[in-house]
Structure formats: C-alpha cells, structure tokens
Amino acid sequence: MQPQITVILDNGASSIKAGLARGPEGDDDDQPKGNSRLIPNAIVRSKGDKTTYFGHQLERCRDYSALHYRLPFEKGYLVDWDAQKAVWDGVFSSEVLNVDTAESSLLITEPYFNLPNIQDVYDQFVFEEYEFYSYHRCTPAATIPFGHLFQAGGPSPPECLVVIDSGFSFTHVVPIINNQIQWYAVKRLDVGGKLLTNQLKELVSYRQWNMMDETYIMNHAKETCCYVSTGFFEDLETCRSNPKKNSIVREYVLPNFSINRPGRIRLPNEELSTTDQVLHMENERFTIPELLFRPDDIGLEQSGLAATVAASIALLPHDLRGMFWANIGLIGGSTNFPGFYERLSSELLSLTPVEYELQIYRSEDAITEAYRSAIAFVNDPAFSAHVVTREEYLEVGSNASRRKFSGWQSSSAPGDADISKITQESMIEDRGQPSRKPNRSRMRTTTAPGRRR
Amino acid sequence: MASKRAREQAPRHVNATKQTLPSDIIIKRTKRHLEELEVTAHIHRSNYTEPSITFDDNDEGAISGKNRVRQIVSDKRHLNDPNAKKKKSSMKVRTALLYRKNLATLIEESRIASLPCHVPTYLTAAAPPPQLPPRLLCSVCGYKGTYKCKKCAMPYCDINCQGVHAETRCERRVI
Secondary structure, X not given: OOOOEEEEXXXXXXXXXXXXXXXXXXXXXXXXXXXXXXXXXXXXXXXXXXXXXXXXXXXXXXXXXXXXXXXXXXXXXXXXXXHHHHHHHHHHOOOOOOOOHHHOEEEEEOOOOOOXXXXXXXXXXXXXXOOOOEEEEEOHHHHHHHOXXXXXXXXXXXXXXXXXXXXXXXXXXXXXXXXXXXXXXXXXXXXXXXXXXXXXXXXXXXXXXXXXXXXXXXXXXXXXXXXOOOOHHHHHHXXXXXXXXXXXXXXXXXXXXXXXXXXXXXXXXXXXXXXXXXXXXXXXXXXXXXXXOOHHHOOOOOOOHHHXXXXXXXXXXXXXXXXXXOOEEEEOHHHHOOOHHHHHHHHHHHHOOOOOOOOEEOOOOOOOHHHHHHHHHHHXXXXXXXXXXXXXXXXXXXXXXXXXXXXXXXXXXXXXXXXXXXXXXXXXXXXXXXXXXXXXXXXXXXXXXXXXX | OOOHHHHHHOOOHHHHOOOOOOHHHHHHXXXXXXXXXXXXXXXXXXXXXXXXXXXXXXXXXXXXXXXXXXOOHHHHOOOXXXXXXXXXXXXXXXXXXXXXXXXXXXXXXXXXXXXXXXOOOOOXXXXXOOOOOOOOEOOOOOOEOOEEXXXXXXXXXXXXXXXXXXXXOXXXXXX
C-alpha cells in the first residue's frame, strides 16, 4: 500500500520549505514550480502583541519590533526538538499542509555532516511520533542533480558538479559525482545569514540606533539594502569622499507598527515626517556581505568563498576537475545578494586553472531551489529504492536508515571504482567536445567572459 | 650634553614602554566577538533559564530556581483540529523533547573526534585558513583602518575616529 502523497520538508534553520508531491500518476504537471509554503522555523514571542507565534503563525504578527526568537537549530544543527515539534505540528495540521502523516511518505532535508546521534532522533520523530509510512532523509545538495538548476547547460544534468549552498547558519561547497556527494571534499565556511544579520545589528547599534534586539527589522534591512561589491576599495572611497550624498548611501526608513507601515528604502525626494526614524546605510551596504568573501575582516580564520571552492576542487581527482569548474551551482538564501554572482565569478576566474572553463549556474529562486529539485527527486522512479519504511525501522531501528541513506559515515575515499570509471570516460570526452560553452541561446544567465582554450 | 655614543646606545624613549598587546588577548577578544555573532536570542545572563512560553501571564508549572520542571512547549499548543488524536509519545521521543542538549555536548557524544583521520566529519570540513593577511577596517566608521589604537590594538582611520574610539569602545588596557 504505497502512499499517494509525499510530504516534502526542506527543513532549514531559518525557514522550512514545505509542500506535497503527489505520486507520479498524480497531477504534478500543472505545478512545475512546486508551490511550497515558506514557514519560519522558529517560535517567536512578540512583546508588542503579547503572543507567541509558532512557525507559520508569524504572518499574523502585527508588531515586529523586539521579537524574541527561539530557534530549533543551533549553529546549523537541530538540537531543540521541543521547538521543532511545535513548528512541525503546525505544518502538518490543517492550517498549512493538512496531511495525515500516517498515510504519507516524507522527504526531509538534514544539514551536511549531521551528527549520528541527531540522525537517530530524526528517525524517532518520523516513525514513532508522526508515524510516517516511509521516509528519506538527505542533504539539500543531494536533491539538486534531479532538479533544473543546471538545465541551461544541457538536457541532462552533469555527472560532476559543485553545489554552493549558502544558508542561514553556514555555507557549504559540495562536490557531487553521479549523484553521490564526495564528502572528503566538502568544505564549510562558517558565515551565513545569521552572522551577517548579527554583524549588521552590531554596526548599526554602535553607529546609529540600538538595534540589538530587532532581529526581524535588521534582517529585512539587510535583504533590502545590502549588496556585494565587485570593487571593495573603490566603493569604500566613494563612501568616504562624500559621506552624506554619494551614489551608495541609502536611507532605510524604519517601520512604524502603530500605523502598520513596513520598513523600506527611502525613495529619492521622498518627504519624511518628523516621526520617521531613518538608518543611514553607506559602507554597511557592502561590507556586511563582504564577509562571505573575506571572513577575516572580522577575524574569522577561514578563507573566503572563492578560495574555499578552489580548495575543495583541488581535493578531487585530477582529470575531473575541469568538469567541476564548468558546473558550479548556487542555492540558498544568502546567494540572493545583488552582485553575489558577479563577484563570485570574478574571484573564481582568477583561481580557475587556465585550461578549464568556468561556469556558474544560479536559479530564479535560490531559497526554494532545493525544494523544487526534491519534488523531481520524489517523482524519479529510483526514489523508492532509497526510502526506509516504518516496518523496517520497527524491526531494525536506526540501522535501516544508516544503511539506506548514503551519508558521510559511509563515504567513499578518492580512488573509488565509480570515480575511475568516469575518469576514463571523461578523458575521451574532453578531447573532442567543447563541453559547456557559454554562448548558447538557452543560457539563462549572463556569464563571465569565456576563457579561451 | 650626552655624548653621541650614549645617545645612540640609549634605547629610544618612545620604544621603551611600547609592547604590543599580548596576542592571546586579541585572540580571546575575537573569539568572544565571533561567538556573540552566532547568538540567535539575546538572553540576559542574569536570568538564563528555559524560556517559559505561556499564553497568559501566570506561570504554569512549578518553578523553584534551578530545579524547575521542564515544560514541553509543543504540548501546550492549542491546535484547532477536531480530528487530532491524543496519543502518548514514545519514551525516546519524550526524552528528546525534555532534555535539550546543546551542540557542543552532542558533538562530544557523537565521538566524531575519535574517528580515523581519513573519515570526513563536521570537524574536518572547515574551510582552510586564509592565505592573505586580513585587511583592517576602522572599527568606528568602516573605512580603511590604517592605524591601531595604542591601548587596545583596534584599528581606526583618522583622528576623529580615534577620538570616538577612545571615548566609547577602547578597552583601555594600559600595557
């Protein structure tokens, strides 16, 4: 009795992307994008409203000032199960997905390098608490090869690709060969949306208004005003030359919840009333996202994203590296900064070896990209081989999931049989084929100027 | 007038008392700063307890200092679902709900640090250290921080920022 419905939960630290995928015989053709619900993964207490909102209820909040967040995730890993259960109860209830969990299958995402003791608790909740019929647990990057992120490069997804997943807690560089994550080459940069928002709160609190408690407002300010600059010192000079009026400075008008007006950037020549409070965002606009590329600006002893990508690819088999440089994909909310793609392209170009092409793919919606790829994964006929059913779990416990879900514990080292097979194939390929050249009409994004071989 | 030789040999007065701030203080300060940047909820140190989430103002559940009865938040929700079945959670699930461990404890318990070194884990996956030296930015305004405070080694860019720094954030360690 296979369940008809699969619940898809892209369980992130900042938000859960939740939705339903009906079976292959269902009507999923008319939802190619997959309408996911974006649910804040937090229990939020609003002092102004004097209420507590669980997950999706946050949209009912009127007063967003001084919101107190309780997040189930700590440093990227699920530690607070009480809070997570509270949010999940709401997601499965009639208010959001309206699904009977005992009759459904589940696909849930976990962080990279998830700890084995935490993985066991995932199993316990899925089977003992929610009683799902079957489930599959994987990382967001593992679903990407089934989706459409690399669609512009060719009809079928590439065999070797790199996924850069920049989310709330951290950023990972994940190389994948033949749908298998190469764990020995996965690298983690401890800069994510949370660190950027906190750094912005600190800077603004020191220089202007005390915003240390205003996570929601500063997060919104970060998403509206910040961008990644391609010339850091040039922009710094521009700001310095004329602090009040230059092309970079923007004024962010703080929201006024008593009259229900959200925060926004001040338009040119807009009149402000005397009660409006304004944040001057000048070099904060680009020094904050700069931390993704230079974490040592605040003393974090890690190299920036471009150097991390280069270090990760350098760990991979020599002959395949060209394919990896040519297939880099971006997912995750923190890749949404304007200018992120251009900056990453220019930094990576100088690190790419001369004989290889560089090609970066991005999605129209980086936040839901993993979710949409997961829908495609669920509808793939091979999916049913990867799920663990409740019966199996009740018989053998968590060993069932340790066997079936390929994780870092069972990772293959370099020099594996699979990889050497591809190496031989690719050697024949590389000779003749121009591989993924940028000048294709189906290309969605503008690319960095192609390198000549 | 002191002889030329004496002048040459006497150490310069300026350098006599100049020592750099011990690097471990700087390292500790940076580490503390980075940990603060990881915080999601600013909990006041004085009353660090499990946040009690109640729907009205009186606390339900006995609290007496450290020995408070842990409350399970998720059971308190009132979901308007007429078909909701009230079932008892299993033992393991209840344990997981009641006893929240922080990440450091979980990492220790998972014993990933004692795995053989060819196995990639959370601990080995961190990005490599930077190749280039850090660019110092003024701690006050954000421009290039070309000079460093004599007392606490924070960078600043010009005299105005130096003044602001000395009044507000300088740690004033006299070395």
